[in-house]
Amino acid sequence: MATSSRPHTVSRPQNLWHTPGVPSFLEDLYRGTFRWDLIHPFPVQDGADQQAGDRVLAAFGALLRERVDPTEVDVSQRLPTGLLDALVAGGYTRLQADPELGGLGLSSMNTFRIVQAAASWSMPVAQLLSVQNTIGVGSYLPALPPGPLRDTISARVRGGVISGNADTEPAGAANRRRMTIATPIEGGAAYLLNGQKVFTGNGPVAGMVNVTATVQGPDRDRVRVFFVDTSSPGFSVSAHHEFMGLKGFPAGALTFDNVRVPAELVMVEEEHNRRLTPELSRLIIRGRVHTIAGPSLAFGKLCLHWSREFANRRQVDDRPLGSFEEIQRMVSATLSEVFALETLAQWCLLGEDARDGERAVNLRYEQVAAKNLSSMTCWRMVDRTMSLLGAEGYESAQSKARRGAQPLPVERAFREARGLRISGGVDFQIDNWTSQVGIFWCYYPEPENARAIESEQVDVSCLDDADLTEPNLDHLRFTAHQVKAFARTCLALARRHPDPQELFAQEHLLIQLNQVASELLLMSLVLARTSRYGRLGPDSTQELADLYCAAARRRIDDLWRRITVEQPGEHASASAAWLAGDRWAHLMSDVLTETPPTAS
Ligand SMILES: Cc1cc2nc3c(=O)[nH]c(=O)nc-3n(C[C@H](O)[C@H](O)[C@H](O)COP(=O)(O)OP(=O)(O)OC[C@H]3O[C@@H](n4cnc5c(N)ncnc54)[C@H](O)[C@@H]3O)c2cc1C
Known part of the structure; x- marks a missing residue:
């Protein structure tokens, strides 16, 4: 790969994942630094916390078995009558909320365990709970300063509100702009919301939804989050979605027709220029x-x-x-x-x-x-x-x-x-975005450790304190070397493309690079956890780590082969000709392409 050592003059895009002064294993991996010390010894759940989770899980499992017939939910496409009330009464819609608000005060790990248990029985129930507990209105509480918004949300959580996050619009979630418009009225005391959202999880059963909308300003437009009471005049559930799976999960298209939202129910956040606040x-x-x-x-x-x-x-x-x-x-x-x-x-x-x-x-x-x-x-x-x-x-x-x-x-x-x-988010597009916002954020401008990235030396001190079998030590050595090779590739690419947009146009390359980094991440974590369990005894997971890493290495080899060997190819001209309807009409022979009539 040809390189030039021209310094980059491009300013950095916004990266909300980076926290100054707080180390990140994966961010460092992107930069070619293998911080084994950050993941080893691998963490374990605190014993008391685990027991607290066990108790909630036992009660939750009993409720699921008693109240939910998962096959019946799938076939009827309906949740059992009274299930929502039972979930609210049991505190399962407020898993991490303060007990003072009727919550169970669970840790993140125990919240995960509840969602996992729900998914193992009935995915619509799991989806309802995970949306409610992680992106519903109550999830904002830790970020809200004292004031009317915090008081309102607290009161609604205490009252057992069901909620969801309404962001995606018919034009597509990937668009930077949100077409739902918030217009200030009453001298700024309130806003009128107008627009449509689709695929809003919990929307049809929600008492409150958090809605992203564009506030048009004299200097520029800003996306903000509005907390909307679904009993507000002008709010309606305009359609119920039915998916390939998740039958019975309440997801809906929501219409906002001059819905008045008091200004105190708008979250004012730091300046940003992204599609999500x-x-x-x-x-x-x-x-x-x-x-x-x-x-x-x-x-x-x-x-x-x-x-x-x-x-x-x-x-x-x-x-x-x-x-x-x-x-x-x-x-x-x-x-x-x-x-x-x-x-x-x-x-x-x-x-x-x-x-x-x-x-x-x-x-x-x-x-x-x-x-x-x-x-x-x-x-x-x-x-x-x-x-x-x-x-x-x-x-x-x-x-x-x-x-x-x-x-x-x-x-x-x-x-x-x-x-x-x-x-x-669609899988390949998440890879694409992550490459731009996460990986190449580290390379524009050129990173301070560029010389270290270029050097042939690889720090394998991780091998000294890893309690791993020979095959797993080899996987660890491979990972440390790969992290360096990965960074070298990114550095060379960034140097070859001083304008990041030129590099970002090569989406397929970015997607594959992110996949390499992700594979290296999970190999590292698997090895760190395995090292914690040691080489002997019934808890040892050395064979599992070896199996996982061997397969991951085959995927990484394949990705590198494609990254370095794949030629530009004919994709642009072939797909353009097809999309324009110019060529290869015979490929449609003998098939009925009109959309079949579908009863609504
Ligand atoms: C089961 C389910 C539950 C959901 N729950 C919620 C919810 O609770 N709240 C909510 O707001 N939304 C929800 N969604 C919506 C979901 O987040 C979006 O469907 C998802 O983010 C993809 O957006 P989209 O469907 O609008 O596709 P679009 O964003 O329109 O994308 C269409 C296609 O274009 C591709 N694409 C986009 N940009 C690029 C690019 N630069 N280069 C190449 N390809 C590109 C995408 O990958 C995709 O293949 C849910 C969806 C499902 C299926």
């Missing part, structure tokens, strides 16, 4: 660990369980299915991926619960990475398990029940898992 952005990043990584891990664990159930009862020509080499590879791959996702969730959340005196680390970068790492890994696990179960995997649970077969709901999990790659 800083606080909403922070909540969504952490929230996705619950809404996406929680169900991803739950489905992975179910896949492990289902694989065992099926493989142990199935034979091929009198030979147990579990004795075939390929099946063993499939089961062990899922096993190692469940271990990896559990590790990722722990890393992303245990630090959130760190007490005074414990070392502060910035987890935002890892929380961003968790979205794709977990949903894509989940997708691999569910897809693999569906193949393992053959036709029984593809058949619905109710169909199996009708013929007396074991009704494992693999087909339902498959439908749910696909949505995890879309809700909260």
Whole structure:
């Protein structure tokens, strides 16, 4: 890769993930510094906190089993009557809120465990709870200063309000501009909201929604968050969404027709020029660990369980299915991926619960990475398990029940898992954004450690205190070297493209680079956690780490091959010709392309 050493003069874009003075393992990884000391010894959940979580989980599990028939919810597309009230009464809609507000005061890790448990039983319930607890109105409380907004939200939380976050609009969430407009009235004492939102989780059952809207100003437009009481005149639920999965989850299109919002119910935040406000952005990043990584891990664990159930009862020509080499590879791959996702969730959340005196680390970068790492890994696990179960995997649970077969709901999990790659942001676009905002933020302007990045020396002191088997030590050595190679590639790219926009036009390259960084992140975490458990004894996870890292290395090798070898290709001209309708009409021969009539 040719390089020039021209210094960069470009000013940095805004990066809300960076916290000055607080170290971040992944941010340093982007810069080519492998901070093993930040992740090792790997954190564990505090014993008392774990027990507090166990108690809530026991009661919550009982409520789920008693009140929710997950297959019936999926088929009827409706949550059981009275379930919402039961969830509110049990405090499950206020998992982290102060007990004084009727909340359970749970830690982030225990909140995750509740969402995971819900997803393992009924994904619509999990989605309702995770939206409510992580991006609903109550989640803003820690960021609100004393005043009328805080008082109003506190009162609504105390009253058991259900809420959701209305951001996506029909034109598409990726647009920087929000078409919902807030117009100041009454000399600035209130705003009139006009616009439409789509896919708002909990929208149809919410008493309050937080809505992003554009306030047009004399100098420039600003996006702000408005807290809207859904009993306000002009608010309506204009449609109920039905998804491939999540049947029964209340998601709706919301219309705001001259809805009056008092000025004190608008969150005024620091200046920003992004499509999401800083606080909403922070909540969504952490929230996705619950809404996406929680169900991803739950489905992975179910896949492990289902694989065992099926493989142990199935034979091929009198030979147990579990004795075939390929099946063993499939089961062990899922096993190692469940271990990896559990590790990722722990890393992303245990630090959130760190007490005074414990070392502060910035987890935002890892929380961003968790979205794709977990949903894509989940997708691999569910897809693999569906193949393992053959036709029984593809058949619905109710169909199996009708013929007396074991009704494992693999087909339902498959439908749910696909949505995890879309809700909260489409997978490839998250990679693309992360590369721009996270990785290359470190390279424009050129980083101070550019010379260290260029040097051939790799710090492998991590090997000294790692309690790992030889294969895992080799994975750790590989990771340390790869972190350096990764940074060298980024530095060379940034130098070759002094104007970042020129580099950012190469989206495919950026996406693949982010995938390399994410793979390196999860390998590091898996090795750090494994080192904590040691090499001996029943808790040792050395085999799982080796399995996971070996597979991750194959993916990394493949990504590098594509990054360095792939040629520009014909994608631009071929897709432009097709989209314009200019060429290859014969490829549509013999298919009926008109949209079929669909009853609404
Ligand atoms: C189950 C579910 C629950 C949801 N819950 C909520 C909720 O509670 N609140 C809420 O506000 N929203 C919610 N959403 C919406 C969700 O966040 C969006 O669907 C998601 O962010 C993608 O946005 P979009 O569908 O508007 O697609 P768009 O943003 O319009 O994107 C369309 C396509 O363009 C691609 N694209 C965009 N920019 C680029 C680019 N620069 N280069 C290349 N490709 C690009 C995207 O990746 C995508 O493939 C939910 C969605 C689902 C499926």
